[in-house]
Amino acid sequence: MHILFIYPPFSNNGFWNDTEVCKLIGAKYSSPPLGLLTVAAYLPQEWSMKLIDLNVVDIKKRDPLLKTEIIKSDFVFVGGMLPQRSGILNLIDQVHALNKKIIVGGSDPTSMPELYQKADYLFIGEIEETIVKFVNDLVNDLNSTNSSTPIIYKSTNRPQLKETLTPRFDLLEDITLYLQLSLQFSRGCPHNCEFCDAIQLFGREPRCKSSKNMIAELQSIFDLGYHGLIYVTDDNFVGHKQKAKEFLKVLIDWQEKNGYPFFLSTEASITIAYDDELLELMRRASFRFVFIGLETVDQKVLATIEKEQNFKQNLLDSIRKIHFSGISVIGSFILGFDHETKDSGEMLVKFISDSNIVMAQVGLLDALPNTRLTNKLLAENRLLRDDDESRYQHQMALYGLNFQTIRPKKEIINDQYQVLSKIYSNKAYFDRILALGLELNIYRKYSPPLKHLPKFFIAFWIFCFKLGPFTMTFLYFLRNMIILSIKNPKALEIVIQLMAMFVHYKLFLPEMLAMINKKMELTDNGKQQ
Numbered sequence: 001m002h003i004l005f006i007y008p009p010f011s012n013n014g015f016w017n018d019t020e021v022c023k024l025i026g027a028k029y030s031s032p033p034l035g036l037l038t039v040a041a042y043l044p045q046e047w048s049m050k051l052i053d054l055n056v057v058d059i060k061k062r063d064p065l066l067k068t069e070i071i072k073s074d075f076v077f078v079g080g081m082l083p084q085r086s087g088i089l090n091l092i093d094q095v096h097a098l099n100k101k102i103i104v105g106g107s108d109p110t111s112m113p114e115l116y117q118k119a120d121y122l123f124i125g126e127i128e129e130t131i132v133k134f135v136n137d138l139v140n141d142l143n144s145t146n147s148s149t150p151i152i153y154k155s156t157n158r159p160q161l162k163e164t165l166t167p168r169f170d171l172l173e174d175i176t177l178y179l180q181l182s183l184q185f186s187r188g189c190p191h192n193c194e195f196c197d198a199i200q201l202f203g204r205e206p207r208c209k210s211s212k213n214m215i216a217e218l219q220s221i222f223d224l225g226y227h228g229l230i231y232v233t234d235d236n237f238v239g240h241k242q243k244a245k246e247f248l249k250v251l252i253d254w255q256e257k258n259g260y261p262f263f264l265s266t267e268a269s270i271t272i273a274y275d276d277e278l279l280e281l282m283r284r285a286s287f288r289f290v291f292i293g294l295e296t297v298d299q300k301v302l303a304t305i306e307k308e309q310n311f312k313q314n315l316l317d318s319i320r321k322i323h324f325s326g327i328s329v330i331g332s333f334i335l336g337f338d339h340e341t342k343d344s345g346e347m348l349v350k351f352i353s354d355s356n357i358v359m360a361q362v363g364l365l366d367a368l369p370n371t372r373l374t375n376k377l378l379a380e381n382r383l384l385r386d387d388d389e390s391r392y393q394h395q396m397a398l399y400g401l402n403f404q405t406i407r408p409k410k411e412i413i414n415d416q417y418q419v420l421s422k423i424y425s426n427k428a429y430f431d432r433i434l435a436l437g438l439e440l441n442i443y444r445k446y447s448p449p450l451k452h453l454p455k456f457f458i459a460f461w462i463f464c465f466k467l468g469p470f471t472m473t474f475l476y477f478l479r480n481m482i483i484l485s486i487k488n489p490k491a492l493e494i495v496i497q498l499m500a501m502f503v504h505y506k507l508f509l510p511e512m513l514a515m516i517n518k519k520m521e522l523t524d525n526g527k528q529q
Contacts, residue, residue, distance in 0.1 A: 001139075003043060004073035005171070006066070007033035007053040008080045008087025018179070018504045024459040027179045029055040031231055034182045035079045035106060037167035042131045051171040054087070056178070070098045075138060079106035082368075085115070092118050101141070103134075104150075107201055111369040117150060125155035126187070126202075128164070158202070161187065161209045166217050169224060180229035180265075183217045185209055185247060189236040191269060193293070194305040194376070195334075197368040198235040206239030211250040218254065222261055227449050229288075232266035237290075241271075241278055248281035255286060260445035265289035270310050273318035283325045283443045288494055290322065291330040297351045298344060301337045305373075319355040326442040328494060331357040335415050336365030338406045345415030349422050356436040358429070358498045362419050364400025364412065377403045410523045417516045424505050430476035433498050434483060442490040460496070466503050473502070 022028055033053055040049050052069060054062060070076060076095045080088050085108050095102040096118070105123030109116045113124050121134065130153035137151065167183070175181065186209070187202040221230070238244045255262065263286045270292055272279055282290075296302060299311045319329050333348055352360050367374040367383060377383040382404040401409055422428060448456065467474045477499055484492055 001044075001074045002048045002072060003040075003050070003075055003077060004069050005033070005036045005040060005049065005051040005077045006091055007036055007051070007055065008078065008084040008091060009054040010083055010087075018501065020504045020507050021500055022179045024462055024500060024503065025179070025455055026176060026459075028177045029053070030179045031182045031233075032169075032172050032175075032178050033079070034167060034184060034233060036077060037169060037171060038165070038184075039077060039079070039105070039127060039131075040168040040171055041165035042127060043135065049168070049171060051173070053177075056174075066094065067098065070095055070100055073100060076100055076102045078102060078104050080108060081106060082108045082111070084108070085112075089115070089118075092116070103138075107197075110201060111197060113152070119150045122150040122152045123154075124152060126159055127153075127155070128159035128161075129155045129157060158188070158205070158207060161207045162213070164209055164213055166213070166220050169217075169220050172224075175224055175226050180231045181221050181226055182231040182233050183214070183221070184233045185214060185237060185244070186234045186239055189239045189269075191236070191309055192306050192372075193295075194307075195365060195368070195371055195373040196293075197371050200370045202235065206236070206243075208240050208243040208247070211247045214247055215250060215254050218251075218262070222258060227261045227452070228263070230262045230264045232264060235267060237266040237268045238272050238275075238278060239269075241275060245278055245281055248278075248285050251285045252281065255445065260286060260447070262286065263288050263446040265291070267291040267293075270294070270315070270318050271312075273321045274313060279322065279325045279327075282327060286443070286446050287327050289328050289330055291332065293332045295332065295334045296337060296340070296344065297347050298337075298340065301339045304339055305337060316351070316355055319357065320439065323356065323436060323439050324441050326440050326444075328359075328436060328440065328498070329355070329357050330359045330361075331355070332361045332363070333419075334363055334365050335419075336401050336405055336407075336412050340407055340412070342407075342411065345419050348415075348419050352419075352423050353428065353432065356432050356439065358432050358436055359501060360423055362416055362423075364416060366400035367403050410520055413516060413520050413523060417513060417520070420509065420516075421513060424509050426473045426476060426502075429502060429505065430473070430480060430499070433495055434480045436498070437480065437484045437491040437495040438488055440488065440491040440494065442488075442494065444490050444493070459500075463500050463503060466506075473506075 018030060019028065022030065033051070036051060040051075043049070050069060052065065057065060076091075078088055078091050088104060088106075088108070092102055092104065101120040103121040103123070104116050104119035105127065109122060110124050113122060116122055121138075123130065134153050169181070172178075186206050188204060188206040189196075189199055189202070190204055190206060192199065192204065218230070265288060268290050272282065272290065294310065294315070295305070295307060297315060302308065302310050322329050331352065335344065348362065367377050374383060384402050384404065401412065405412060464474070464477070467477055480495060480499065481492070484495055
């Protein structure tokens, strides 16, 4: 049997779509489709399998390639997240137009299965418990006719992950097309944030893979010849701190034995700053970046959305402690909560500046399906009907406020405009990088292979050219390089990586600010409620 996996495209103008940075080193996209690679591991391994990631395929070759491969396949598998919704729905139509059957799964089909009723097979939830029955059904269905409704496979329990299979990383035809490779350690988060859909999808009891399985996945990636950044895709890597520590100790040993081929990033809660042992283990394992949902610096708001973990200790001190461990915090902030004030935007600007968080996502609150926030808004008759399902195909920092807000919507949207304008001005961005570089206490073990050095050398000079020689921005860059070369040379590598991100912001921010302006105009004209 021939199986075709297709990963739908993300929006080209997403706030975190750093394709311009990828281009610097010859990559095309940030990460491969880990979910589809995992599904592939659970299918009979004698089946023929092919993966097409539409995020890395040349757009001129996309349609003829898809048509050819769909025709050759027996079944097509498609999976994705909310920002890929339009792409998944389009693929269902394309596959059916060629008289083939399609299997759909992922976080968005799980949250909104009613939107995917044209699929032939629909997975809701995690696959580990339902995949065996599905495979049997698939074999029997090879020559059957199409049904008007999907066959649904819904997991009734949350599977344990101790003996999960290693994703089929070998299906990636060219690992150099990606800025980073990824793996998953755990699912579930113990916190109870009101607006978060991760706990709806994966529960509040963290389930972790065994250290043995994690090392097998790392070894599989290493055997492909990959060296570089590994992104651990967990919603909260430290949801189960003890198991995270156990894995980190094994990871440190493996890194040392193999010459530290990887450095890592992940998503975690601010509670990593409350545990010195955990933070030191992450440092020694070569974690360099951690994405943290900070949301707001207003403690009253944090209390009302049940994000108490963010104010158990001083938030600014916690960020500085993480930075001193050599790990750079990527911060996520949200505007639109009920108890915000007219000062909320300026409070964010000050906090981001004081904390030296270089990369900060500043989005608008969105009531996602099945969350407690959505249920509350429904009870209060404040949730707005969404007639534009394609809005999620647009960049993610702009959608949101799909409910009647307490503050005027224009005020909230203007706050977003002002915050982004200020924190991503050339001077503010490079100033934060310099301040961060001075406080990072780097535990530097990873070194790129010698064969990669020419690529990085070329990327460095392309980056310098894109900054624009003889501009103030280039002078900020030189200032940072000179000062850090003298005062903290170990931080130079991570600082250069952060400065390279400016290529993305320089290109994307003007477009994004124009879109925010348009959103304010629509709000003024009453076209957005």
